[in-house]
Amino acid sequence: MTQVTQETVAVSNLRDFYRHFDTTALRDALRRMYLIRRFEEGAEEAYTRGLIHGTMHLSIGQEASAVGSCMDLRKTDYITSTHRGHGHCIAKGADPKLMFAEFFGKEEGYCRGRGGSMHIADVESGNLGANGIVGGGLPIAVGAALAIRKQKRDDVAVCFFGDGASNEGAFHEALNMAAIWKLPVLFICENNKYGMSVSTERSMAVRNVADRAPAYNMPGEIVDGNRIEDVSEAVMRATARARNGDGPSLIETKTYRIRGHSKSDRNRYRTKEEIEEWKARDPIGHFEANLEAFGILRKDEAEAIRVAAEVEIAAAVEFAKGGTDPLPADLMRDVYTKGAA
Amino acid sequence: MTQVTQETVAVSNLRDFYRHFDTTALRDALRRMYLIRRFEEGAEEAYTRGLIHGTMHLSIGQEASAVGSCMDLRKTDYITSTHRGHGHCIAKGADPKLMFAEFFGKEEGYCRGRGGSMHIADVESGNLGANGIVGGGLPIAVGAALAIRKQKRDDVAVCFFGDGASNEGAFHEALNMAAIWKLPVLFICENNKYGMSVSTERSMAVRNVADRAPAYNMPGEIVDGNRIEDVSEAVMRATARARNGDGPSLIETKTYRIRGHSKSDRNRYRTKEEIEEWKARDPIGHFEANLEAFGILRKDEAEAIRVAAEVEIAAAVEFAKGGTDPLPADLMRDVYTKGAA
Amino acid sequence: MSARELSYAEAVREALAQAMEADERVFLMGEDIGVYGGAFQVTGDLVHRFGEDRVMDTPIAELGAAGVAVGAALAGSKPVFEFQFSDFATLAMEQIVNQAAKIRFMLGGKVSVPLVMRFPAGSGTGAAAQHSQSLDAWFAHVPGLKVVQPATPHDAKGLLLSAIDDPDPVMVFEHKLLYKMKGEVPEEAYRVPIGKALVRREGRHVTIVATAIMVHRALEAAEILSGEGIDVEVIDLRTLRPLDTQTIIESVKKTTRLACVYEGVKTLGIGAEISAMIAESEAFDYLDAPILRLGGAEAPIPYNPVLEKAAVPQTDGIIASVRRLVTGRI
Amino acid sequence: MSARELSYAEAVREALAQAMEADERVFLMGEDIGVYGGAFQVTGDLVHRFGEDRVMDTPIAELGAAGVAVGAALAGSKPVFEFQFSDFATLAMEQIVNQAAKIRFMLGGKVSVPLVMRFPAGSGTGAAAQHSQSLDAWFAHVPGLKVVQPATPHDAKGLLLSAIDDPDPVMVFEHKLLYKMKGEVPEEAYRVPIGKALVRREGRHVTIVATAIMVHRALEAAEILSGEGIDVEVIDLRTLRPLDTQTIIESVKKTTRLACVYEGVKTLGIGAEISAMIAESEAFDYLDAPILRLGGAEAPIPYNPVLEKAAVPQTDGIIASVRRLVTGRI
Numbered sequence A, B: 001m002t003q004v005t006q007e008t009v010a011v012s013n014l015r016d017f018y019r020h021f022d023t024t025a026l027r028d029a030l031r032r033m034y035l036i037r038r039f040e041e042g043a044e045e046a047y048t049r050g051l052i053h054g055t056m057h058l059s060i061g062q063e064a065s066a067v068g069s070c071m072d073l074r075k076t077d078y079i080t081s082t083h084r085g086h087g088h089c090i091a092k093g094a095d096p097k098l099m100f101a102e103f104f105g106k107e108e109g110y111c112r113g114r115g116g117s118m119h120i121a122d123v124e125s126g127n128l129g130a131n132g133i134v135g136g137g138l139p140i141a142v143g144a145a146l147a148i149r150k151q152k153r154d155d156v157a158v159c160f161f162g163d164g165a166s167n168e169g170a171f172h173e174a175l176n177m178a179a180i181w182k183l184p185v186l187f188i189c190e191n192n193k194y195g196m197s198v199s200t201e202r203s204m205a206v207r208n209v210a211d212r213a214p215a216y217n218m219p220g221e222i223v224d225g226n227r228i229e230d231v232s233e234a235v236m237r238a239t240a241r242a243r244n245g246d247g248p249s250l251i252e253t254k255t256y257r258i259r260g261h262s263k264s265d266r267n268r269y270r271t272k273e274e275i276e277e278w279k280a281r282d283p284i285g286h287f288e289a290n291l292e293a294f295g296i297l298r299k300d301e302a303e304a305i306r307v308a309a310e311v312e313i314a315a316a317v318e319f320a321k322g323g324t325d326p327l328p329a330d331l332m333r334d335v336y337t338k339g340a341a
Numbered sequence C, D: 001m002s003a004r005e006l007s008y009a010e011a012v013r014e015a016l017a018q019a020m021e022a023d024e025r026v027f028l029m030g031e032d033i034g035v036y037g038g039a040f041q042v043t044g045d046l047v048h049r050f051g052e053d054r055v056m057d058t059p060i061a062e063l064g065a066a067g068v069a070v071g072a073a074l075a076g077s078k079p080v081f082e083f084q085f086s087d088f089a090t091l092a093m094e095q096i097v098n099q100a101a102k103i104r105f106m107l108g109g110k111v112s113v114p115l116v117m118r119f120p121a122g123s124g125t126g127a128a129a130q131h132s133q134s135l136d137a138w139f140a141h142v143p144g145l146k147v148v149q150p151a152t153p154h155d156a157k158g159l160l161l162s163a164i165d166d167p168d169p170v171m172v173f174e175h176k177l178l179y180k181m182k183g184e185v186p187e188e189a190y191r192v193p194i195g196k197a198l199v200r201r202e203g204r205h206v207t208i209v210a211t212a213i214m215v216h217r218a219l220e221a222a223e224i225l226s227g228e229g230i231d232v233e234v235i236d237l238r239t240l241r242p243l244d245t246q247t248i249i250e251s252v253k254k255t256t257r258l259a260c261v262y263e264g265v266k267t268l269g270i271g272a273e274i275s276a277m278i279a280e281s282e283a284f285d286y287l288d289a290p291i292l293r294l295g296g297a298e299a300p301i302p303y304n305p306v307l308e309k310a311a312v313p314q315t316d317g318i319i320a321s322v323r324r325l326v327t328g329r330i
């Protein structure tokens, strides 16, 4: 089972995070983490049973990074996400029903079944979309931040990307432009040690992605991505900077994907020990233990949250199964806005 | 006229540069600087008189960077150059006759008149070519260095590029790969303060291009690009590192192009004062004064070198004018190696 | 009162200015479009009229800057992006083709991407192989994009204004040699519809469908051929995607002969599509001769000016080929 | 003794291994081609056989890595580059099109660029719009490149070996759905020539020119149509640039009808070129029906499996269209 460090502290010594958010918000964060976990386990199951088409990239083990990053965001703040984007999507407020409907290729899905796992977006809650192109979302987030500034809003754009993506030219160009134009954007690198099979040791000449921030005269902060409070506090600082007109930040959340890269992964590039070590640092277990230790949540309440997440996901799968299949006659729909072609 | 700082030092205190190279080599360096200067003045003249087609990018004022970088290179070392590449080409050993023939679009030209100013290459002397794409040569140089290593040679690849190019994604990707693979490549950024009309202040969030080197765990050295000895010594250090298997280096030569960006430049983005200030720091005048001060060259000898360069360039222009025009029937030649298409 | 004349570049500039005046969401991005005025002086003084926030110089970073434009469009702004030379779009195809063109579709119609990109294209300036390409056919191959290619100052303004109105990404190909061409341009902010070709000259014996600068060469050729009794209809395609198939089909049914003239490489250039479209259409039965294509040579654009001219269709070649098409066998 | 069978992926791998054994200048570059074995398990165990220096995992940096391959080729090595999905080539078009394709020409023939790039392409895996494109027509539009598209394990090996021999850049399009297909593959290092199409089935009534997976659907369709008395000739194009015009022209002169079947978007896909080539050739006079094109839909590839199938030609559609072409009017 998951081991966690018990933190016993006097309430007066509680970290900012636990004081900044009220109990409802903290419980909701835990709820979302469970939702993400169960969502992905459910998706995996459906995939294994042949109910889902294509491939998928699971973020199990990375839930603290997604939820911690989005906890303090507004609906009008944007995020851009990645191929490994289910967590970001739920964290930003998406409805798992409509996500599952998308996986099942249904009209009820977020993308009417046209996008699937790699393109899920929930524009109403500010999620501009997952992206099948590694690094594809980086300049898009900068552009969203530029639009925010042009529209004189005090929103921010949060850009999720991986360690592997930070080797793309798009990373360099995007961070440089965000920096010279001082745009309200947060670059959140979820460093899970691998870009597919290639470790950061083999793909970068520096130890941390954050070590690249000085090249853009940008703060680069490294946090434990499996500890929601570390992630959230760093993001809150960066968000405040951004809303205040002080420009972009890079935050690197050190985390790990417990599952393989995707369904084609034969796990030839990492050890069982490494995986086990990270399993022991489960972000949900850590957060739940803290909530209990700090008297914010009782064990049975946590249990209820977990069960509710399971029930919600099970219902979401059923909802999705019952969805409407798109008609081949509708193939050309939405290629253009006015149907012109 | 050009002002230069007179340096009077005891020979025993002479810098490495003046001791490393013998008199022949030092004179030859001065000769090449004059050749570049006169070559470009000649090209400009021919262009203004309508004898040359297209556009051109002059490096007048940047001669020390080109010659200083190439002085200690072997023929089997490679360089990749840029749109502003005449200087690199001559510095690496090209014959101005064949360069002018190229400008005049003749079969005798380095590219048989197919490439023009922006594509001049002199493969025999190791120049893999100018490049019309800003940043285009960066990964190519890394590839040449990879081939060097595969072939177990101890040569190096020297990649010239501008400050503007360092904002391209290709820069990031190329430096990262060179670093992780520890390839024998030198990245020489000729920072002339502008990428076309955009100053480095407006296009980068850091002050120096060399400030980006730590992002690749690479030494980043800044030198006065108008002082040949500074350039050459830095390059020799980096070349030694590279030949020794210790990997790539980034060298930033701070310099200035006295002319406009190209023939379309209306000079709306910089002041006359700035230009005058840099004219006063003429790299040729500086070098020549030092050679005289250190007793390596007499004034009349320098004068003879200058005159010889003028004569050589005048002859080159005549040679080029008398060259052979390609036949339209030969249009398809060299699209493919075997003429297949 | 004689109509007002503007150069093609001025017409583009006027469209940009009128769009920016009318809609504060519109802004410009590109390399050296500010104080430099653009490599071809298209944006000219706009930075002084609208300020640096609306006429933004980008770093030299085509992929990233194109992506910034996509993101800004997604988030409610209306960017008009200038590539300094269309050749540099090779660096940004990812954002144009994988993102801008597909986002609306991939997201099930939940968003649109109101983005305009301008591409100075074509040869004739002595800038050699990396600054002279005509890659419009690539873009016309991509569903989700619209592609226009105005041949006159009038259309340059009117099509650009339509492009800026359009909720979807529109790619505007401008031929560099046309920038200085003068023509009548009304002052008001009129639109030329996307998706409509224009018969620039009526004729009975043969149809030429031409694009960009080739429209003018085709018209010149038609004028000369008319002296020989060959009556040429010249269609200015204007939009490459979506194709105005009807106008071309009608014309070919009338003239029974078709020549496509374009600067892009002949193989898989836009003329391939026009030819194939006719060969599978009802007009096929009317054809009295093979369908002729005059496109760019199967070679990079050379630097030498004589070779450079030889690499793309010129008026003489059009005349000779069309004459053969009309008077030849069949 | 029955002939040896390999899968398409195994055939590619064998070609790579034989080329590396025969010539130490040959090496492989790509994302996750080492210990992972490639996203489609094409390189498989090669890293264990040849070591990390010859089977190089690159960072995720397509533009730069492609440029490294170009530079290595210029400097005397022979890189074989794998794009993980052909869609990611959109990031590297600059190096492929402005550099690799043009360097020899721009330098007046002083160098060549012996570079091979492999592109897993096509739809059918449920990977949606950014992982399912067929962009081969873009490359076939570019002088300086050669483009091949093997449809069988046999050709996958033989064409790849020819590509590696070739002194110029050769782009190899591999359809993902074919990787598991089995077929006869001789053990020796044989070559299939670049630039030669193959008549896979002879017929009298209609010619189908097909590429990649469509070759198999066309053969299936031909089989069924033969039951109806329609005798279909099926040509596997194999090379998109340079086109084997002669084989196609001869066939059309014989059958008098032509259908082009390809997965890329119909507009400006490879079928546009084949159609236009025939419409301007001597075969035009022999045509008894319009030239039919069955290409991909004018839409991005959708995720939903039913829509995904509807977006590209399937056997049923080929049968119905070819039947109409042969039995219809004219």
Ligand SMILES: Cc1ncc(C[n+]2csc(CCOP(=O)(O)OP(=O)(O)O)c2C)c(N)n1
Binding pocket: A057, A083, A084, A132, A133, A134, A135, A161, A162, A163, A164, A165, A166, A192, A194, A195, A196, A261, D031, D060, D062, D084, D088, D091
């Ligand atoms: C441009 C591009 N290159 C390659 C791929 C294939 N690919 C998908 S995810 C991935 C690894 C990405 O690594 P990282 O950015 O660290 O994200 P992670 O998968 O670890 O979350 C690769 C190589 C892609 N989708 N897009």
Ligand SMILES: Cc1ncc(C[n+]2csc(CCOP(=O)(O)OP(=O)(O)O)c2C)c(N)n1
Binding pocket: B057, B083, B084, B132, B133, B134, B135, B161, B162, B163, B164, B165, B166, B192, B194, B195, B196, B261, C031, C060, C062, C084, C088, C091
């Ligand atoms: C990819 C690309 N983008 C833009 C251009 C147009 N262009 C040519 S040179 C230049 C400025 C380059 O600046 P820098 O790298 O500093 O070199 P410099 O001209 O100062 O020597 C620009 C924008 C180009 N040739 N290629």
Ligand SMILES: [Mg+2]
Binding pocket: A162, A163, A164, A190, A191, A192, A193, A194, A195, A196
């Ligand atoms: Mg990763």
Ligand SMILES: [Mg+2]
Binding pocket: B162, B163, B164, B190, B191, B192, B193, B194, B195, B196
């Ligand atoms: Mg510069």
